[in-house]
Amino acid sequence: MKLSKVGAAAAIAVALALTATACGGGSDKAGSDAGPSGGAKKDKIVIGIKFDQPGVGLKTPDGKFTGFDVDVATYVAKELGYAPDQIEFKQAVSAERENLLANGDVKLIVASYSINDKRKEKVDFAGPYFLAHQDLLVRADDTSITKAEDLNKKKLCSVTGSTSAQNVKTKLAPEADLQQYPGYSDCLTGLENKAVDALTTDNSILAGYAAQDKNKGKFKLVGLSLSNENYGIGLKKGDKDLQTKVNAAIRKMESDGAWEAAIKKNFGPADYKNEPAPAVTEGS
Template sequence: MRTRLMAAAMVAAGALTLAACSSDDDPGDGGTGDGGGGGGDTIRIGIKFDQPGLGFKDGDTYTGFDVDVAKYVAGELGYTEDQIEFVESPSAQRETMLQNGQVDLIFATYSITDERKEVVSFAGPYFVAGQDLLVAADDTTITGPEDLEGKNLCSVTGSTSAQRIKDEYAAGTNLLEQPGYSECVTALTAGTVDAVTTDDIILAGLASIPANEGKVKVVGNPFSEENYGVGMPKDSDRCQAVTDAITKMLGDGAWQKALDDNVGASGYVPNADLNPPEPAACE
């Protein structure tokens, strides 16, 4: 009798072990399947963390026009806001982050260019910006890049906007380079420089900060055209769905609301001939 009891106990223990192994190997309903989120439990979205009005991180809060567009598109893809993981995506690292799978999508003032399209795909554009100038609110002397001859201009290190001004409009511009645009605006309000340059909507975001309201203004004379797109890995199967989501946002009022909410305080009005844009086919 004792032998039969011991044998039964060993069989029961073996069954429990097999059940435990099966549970570890098979994710079942609690695994990483669709999770109700359009292809995964979370979606990793690259944004800027240091661009007020566009992509800005304050503690655990993310705000800006790019952030609002990202949330809308993610929602159309089937993700709730708590399924979005925002990842900082510096300009110089965007292609690498997409190629390495560090992010699924990038909404970070990411201009669509032929060179970039060789290594990543784009949906959009969802906004057409232009390189412009930020000046003191009472400045009436600077109306365009040609007025910067002999004046002091601030931009971030390696800015294509600043270099274009020196190459094409005012070779005698004195360039002050800073690590970030916030430092440039500080120099502008202090009178150290006469203007700041980058894309107009980025300047509008800086001008919308309560501390800067009424002190600075966007000139409103853009000298380039920058088509902001949603970056994704090359030949991503999400491309058409993202384009469809952008098209819907442009048409249902959510795009204009996001723009007004984030940069409206600056008084900036985007080029009506270019915005809202018509999203192109996936590229």
């Protein structure tokens, strides 16, 4: 059957439109990093956070997300052109953070992610946006651990992929019995059940756990500053444009008062004494 000239033209137009859609419709599965003036409407951005760190990054039983890192991630996403309902939070356990970025599963990682040279071989960072110090959490009635050296011959817990426990074992307590669990909540259970003697990570994370209603009176921070931990926002290696935009968002959050408000909201109940906002230095 022959097509009329008009019909043939219409068919060609439809075919061209379908071809254009197929060729141009694909997008990064973790979301576009274009800013608000980037043109096409963006669907979502995927950001990796911790799901089990009260005060920092926590997924609540009703499916909501709370914590300082969540507030930072939401603010940065807004500056990149994403509304809160366009953010998909994905769990980023410590040992998988580099893989999530390399594979394109997330666009950013805001997950108590300390900047160090080893990690910078695999990913880039924006920031830092927070300065924490490594400390120890012990049972409230434990008077045997007052300094890092007291961990020799004792069981020390941290999570797989974290640098905290290695820092203690290699530099301060070489005879500590290092136990590595999947998550900090697992370490906390072990601490409560006396399967381990201490939990080490950043004081901000430990304060969040100790301040939870169900944990009040059970644990205490030893009050040490075993290291300086500059939290950065992880992004795929080589994405300098995104790094510049995220750095600008961090600086804006610090200058307009939103950073300080997030600190007070998330750490104030634990009477946590935070350091001032650090200078943004990555990428400069």
